[in-house]
Amino acid sequence: MAKKTLKERFDAKVKVNGESGCWIWAGSSDGADYGRISLNGKPAQASRVAYTLYRGAIPEGQVLDHHLYPEGGCIGPACVNPSHLLLTTRSENSSRNAWKRKTKCPQGHPYSVENTKIERTAKGTLARRCKTCSSKYIRQWQLRNPEKVKQYRANTKLRKAGKQVRSVPARNTKAA
Ligand SMILES: [Zn+2]
Ligand SMILES: [Zn+2]
DSSP: OOOHHHHHHHHHTTEEEETTEEEEOOOOOOOOOOBBBETTTEEEEHHHHHHHHHTTTOOEEEEEEHHHTTTTTTOOTTOGGGGEEEEEEHHHHHHHHHHHOOOTTSSSSSTTTTTEEEEEEESOOOOEEEEHHHHHHHHHHHHOOHHHHHHHHHHHHHHHHHHHHHHHHHHHHOOO
């Protein structure tokens, strides 16, 4: 059997995500979510290989940006869909996207799908939030503000009680 071409080896490691259209790299990674494939016996970045295979050479000094990540629903570094990759200059990319390449929050928790939520900032841009840290901040705030928590819980209880009182006759009508 003939030796597999680079494209054959590449295609065999790609899993298409129907929802986002991302091509998820199922091969090895560099430890920071970027896929790896061997190119002429050396490890190469799978997204760069994807771009070269499907769209053409990457000009000297240019880098690839996952331009649909995260706002466009792209999963980011692990995606190798050439149409989710945009050529950009290194300096442009690093100033605009430095935050995207960080794979961990300042406390070291991974920005994984499960641990990340996307929120709109006061400036109107989208930002990632570490869920672990967010819930920790909430707990710390609750410890510092026990009176407010008590008040909040009491209000919630009242609201719930009010709802139940109103919903009882409605439920009875339905059952009858
Ligand atoms: Zn993608
Ligand atoms: Zn965190």
